[in-house]
Amino acid sequence: MSWLWAIIVGLVLGVIARAILPGKQDIPLWLTVIFGILGSILGNAVAGWIGVRDTSGIDWMRHILQLIGAVVVVGVGDMLWQSMKGNRKRQQRT
Template sequence: MDISGLISALIVGVIIGALGRLVLPGRQRVGLVWTVVVGIIAALVGTGIAGAVGVADTRGFDWIELIIQVALAAVGVAALEGARAGGRVHR
């Protein structure tokens, strides 16, 4: 992967991760780095899923692929939040 691919992955990760956090209700205590990591993973896995079901290459903007990616990012952020909250004592 060259530098432009790395920069694009980071930008896509930030956008997909942020959109994933936006669709979740309430506040998430997941940092920016984890949001980007979840966003990058969600973008890659979402692209794979979209390709597998035949909706990755459509004319115009790939809305279905984006929805899959954002949904995966939301699940990832929620899972991280749940894992972090699982070790805390709530009073």
């Protein structure tokens, strides 16, 4: 069940991160989910480092940090995806 939950959270965070970032992100949905999962893990790690991972009630700070992590990972991942995609096109022409 935890893997299913991670995929659902990754999808939601990845899609929200794509909506927050300006411009069009030309990455496939499966990569958006992976980037969302990685952003969630990054946000959880930061929440643990600053001591807000487990609080009473809803962990709003942890969720905000997860979203920030997803925005960063989707932004960087999109740039890497575009550079890899561009390199492939150049290699096919030669």
